Amino acid sequence: MFDAFQFEFMRNALVAGLLASVACGIVGVYVVVKKIVSMSGSIAHASFGGIGLGYLLKFNPVLGAMLFALLSALTMGLVARRTKLPEDTAIGILWALGMALGVIFIGLSAGYAPDLMSYLFGNILTVPASDIYLMAALDVIIVALVIAFYKEFLLLSFDEEFGTVVGMPVDGLYLLLLCMVALTVVVLIRVVGMILVIAMLTFPAALARQFTHDIRKMMLLAVVFGMLFTFGGLWISYALNLASGATIILLSGLILLLSYGIAGLRNRLARGNAG
C-alpha cells in the first residue's frame, strides 16, 4: 500500500482529496441546511457544457466548467428571484441544456476526447498539478467568503424573510452562495466527477448534521468526514481495483445510510423504553 504513495500521482491524489474535502464540507453544509441540493446538482451538470467548450476550443476543460458553473449559478439565481418560473423548472432546464451543449461541443471538436470519463466520473489519481493549484486558490476564496459573510449566510439560510426585514441584501447574498456552490463544483470535478459532485456536496454535511446542532462544528465535522470518505474510498479502490470516484461515493453513501439506520434504531429503542 505505502509503495503507492511514493508516486507523485498518489501524492497529488492526497492533496486533491484534502482540498476537495475542505470545499465540499464547508459549502455542503449550506447546501444541506438551505435545501439547495437539486439546484447544486443542476449547476454541476450544466458545467458539462464548459467541459465540452474546453475540448472544442482547446483550453483546460476545468476552466470551461468553472465558466459554465458560474454562469448557470447566476442564471438560476436570477430566474428564481426575478421571474415567476418555478424553481425546479429552471433547475431542469439548465441541467439538461448544459449537458446537451457539452455533448454537441465534444462532437464538434476534432478527434476523440481524451480522459472525458475522468471529468464525468472523476479520477483522483490523474489530477494534474496545474489543477491542484486552481483547487487550492478556489478553496482560499471559498473559506475567505464564508468567514467574511458568516453571519449573513447563517441568517440567509435560517430565515430569509427576516433577513429582508432587517435590511440584509438577501438576493445578492443568495447569488453569492450559488456562486460558491459553482466554485465548489469545480474543486470537486477532478476528484469525483461532475455527475457525482452532488453526493460530495450532500453526504459529508448530512452526516455531520447527525452529530451537532452548531453550524461551525458541522462544517468542521463535514470536512473531516469528507477526508475520511475520500481517503478511505481511494484506498478501497486501490485495493480492489475499482473506479476511485464511484468508490468514494459508495463508501460515503453506505456510511450515511448506516448512520441514519442507527439513529432510527436508537429512537425506536428510546421510545420503547419510555413507553
Place this chain on the structure above:
Amino acid sequence: MAAIDVVRLEDVWVRYNGTPALEGINLKVAEHDFLGIIGPNGGGKSTLLKVILGLITPERGMVTVLGNPPDKSRSRIGYVPQYSNYDHNFPVSVIEVVTMGRYGKAGLLKPYGRIDKEAAEKALGRVGMLDHAGAQIGQLSGGQQQRAFIARALVSGPELLLLDEPTASVDSAMQTDFYELLEHLKEEMAIIMVSHDIGAVSVFVDKIACLNVQLYYHGSREITPEILEATYKCPVQLIAHGDVPHRVLREH
C-alpha cells in the same frame, strides 16, 4: 405638535394576480396602542403586516411608518413571523437566533460584537428564556420558541412590534403568560397582532379591527355581531360581552 402616528395607511390596495388581497385599507396606530387584527385565513392579515414592513408595495395608497416610508423605518420595527416559517431542525442555537435581530445595528460584513451579545442576553432575559440560550431552537416547546422569536424582535429596541399569529403555537396554559408579557411590552412600544383566534385577542388587546380584504375597524375592543358577520361572511354568535372578558364563537 401632535405625535407622529406609528403606522398610517391611507386607501391601500394590494392585489395578487388580479385577486384583491387588501381593498381601500385605512388604519392609524398611535404610540402604545395594542391593536389586534382578526379575520379569516386568506383575509389579508399577513399581507397587511408585510405592507407595514415594506415587503409588499401596494398598487395604490399611502403607507407611512414612524413618519417615513416603511422600508426606511424597518430598523425600528420588531417582527415576529408565523411559527411555521422556518426549518425546526436548523442547526442554530437560541442565542444565535436572537442575535440575528441585531443585524441592522451591526451591518454587512461586520461580525456581531459584545454589545450585540449583551443585547441578545438582555432580550432573552426579558422573555424569561435566558436559561435556554444554548439550546437548539427546535428543541424548545412551541411557546418557548415563540418567546425566543419575540426576543429576536426586541433585541434591536423597536418602537413597533408586529406579531403574526403568535398564539398558534402556544398552548392555552402559556397563553396568559404570553399576553402578560405583551402587557409589559406595550408600555414601551406600539403592538399590532394579527390572529384568527378571536377569543384570545378580544380579551387582551386595547383595540380591535376585523380584516377580510376590507378593514372593519372598530376602535374599541368590543366586537358586534354585525362586524363579525361582515368579516367572516357567515353568522357568528357572541356568547357574552360587556365588562367581563367576552368570548366569541363561530357558528357552522
